[in-house]
Amino acid sequence: MPMVLCDCHVHLASYEAQESYDVIRRAEGANVKTIITAGTTLETSRRCIELASSFTSVYAGVGIHPNRVRGFLKDSELEALERLARSPRVVVWSETGMDYLPNAPNRQWQEQAFREQIRLARRLRLPLVWHSQVTEPNTAGQHPETLRILREEHAEEVGGVMHYFQADEATARRAIDAGSFISFAKPLLRQPHQWAIAQKLPLANIVLETDASPQPYKPSRADWTEPKDVALVAQKLAELKGVSVEEVAEATSRNLLRLVGLHS
Numbered sequence: 001m002p003m004v005l006c007d008c009h010v011h012l013a014s015y016e017a018q019e020s021y022d023v024i025r026r027a028e029g030a031n032v033k034t035i036i037t038a039g040t041t042l043e044t045s046r047r048c049i050e051l052a053s054s055f056t057s058v059y060a061g062v063g064i065h066p067n068r069v070r071g072f073l074k075d076s077e078l079e080a081l082e083r084l085a086r087s088p089r090v091v092v093w094s095e096t097g098m099d100y101l102p103n104a105p106n107r108q109w110q111e112q113a114f115r116e117q118i119r120l121a122r123r124l125r126l127p128l129v130w131h132s133q134v135t136e137p138n139t140a141g142q143h144p145e146t147l148r149i150l151r152e153e154h155a156e157e158v159g160g161v162m163h164y165f166q167a168d169e170a171t172a173r174r175a176i177d178a179g180s181f182i183s184f185a186k187p188l189l190r191q192p193h194q195w196a197i198a199q200k201l202p203l204a205n206i207v208l209e210t211d212a213s214p215q216p217y218k219p220s221r222a223d224w225t226e227p228k229d230v231a232l233v234a235q236k237l238a239e240l241k242g243v244s245v246e247e248v249a250e251a252t253s254r255n256l257l258r259l260v261g262l263h264s
Contacts, residue, residue, distance in 0.1 A: 003249040005032045005234060006256045007227040008183055009094065009129055009163045011213035012037040012058070013047035023212070024055050027227035033057055034257065035227050038094040038129065040065035042077065045084050052089035059260070060087065061094025061129060063117055066110045073113045078120065085124050091260040093121035095163070097131030098149065100142040104133075111149060118153040127259050128160035130180070134167075138193050143171045150178050159259055164211050169197045181207045181255055186225060189236050198240050203251040207259075208233050 012020045027035055038061045039045025045062035052060040062084045064073065096117040098110050121128050134141025156179030163183045165172065172182050182205055188194050208230050215224045238245040257263060
């Protein structure tokens with residue numbers, strides 16, 4: 001029986017309609033049987049639900065990305081998010097979090113949006129797939145601030161995923177203690193500092209993703225990251241841990257499916 005892979009975080013709503021369908025079909029052909037597509041705005045969250053309603057392999061997340069906030073979230077926006085999140089194809093709250101880069105939106109706006117979305121996720125019993133981007137990658141950076149907000153809002157009650165992990169081991173351990181899985185993506189293929197972390201973390205605490213979205217800055221369309229490439233991340237993790245890729249696929253898929261309440 002072929003191995004089954006899952007991609008816990010992609011941005012299918014960012015593609016043109018026909019291209020998103022082709023991306024999904026290529027993923028299915030590569031045995032990626034569960035794809036969770038993340039919303040970043042109200043509109044892309046709606047589009048995620050539409051895609052999830054059209055493909056059995058696709059499930060949706062809804063959320064407002066920290067880089068998409070343009071002020072304090074209004075009650076009407078939160079109500080619209082809650083309505084979307086009640087769709088039967090929505091299995092996570094995604095994407096939310098904090099961004100500490102210099103050009104990111106006002107921190108107070110971000111924090112209000114993050115806290116309100118955590119509260120909605122808890123009310124609806126949806127795991128949180130959260131973003132924490134810092135000015136000094138591969139270090140603790142400002143991640144403790146993101147973790148503090150998660151802790152203060154009791155996000156551990158629903159669990160979640162620290163997506164596109166690029167921090168240090170201490171941050172990974174704190175995220176796990178806060179009820180989150182660590183999600184490795186293609187940076188695992190090229191960032192040596194991640195290798196020792198991946199070797200030390202139990203497979204029981206790991207999920208996989210590609211964070212795929214259009215990459216027009218790459219000269220060749222064939223070089224764009226797609227959900228099918230989660231197989232490359234699984235292969236690298238297997239190599240680092242000295243186990244079979246089938247074992248990695250089985251464990252990481254089981255972790256994700258249990259988190260979001262699905263069955264393999």
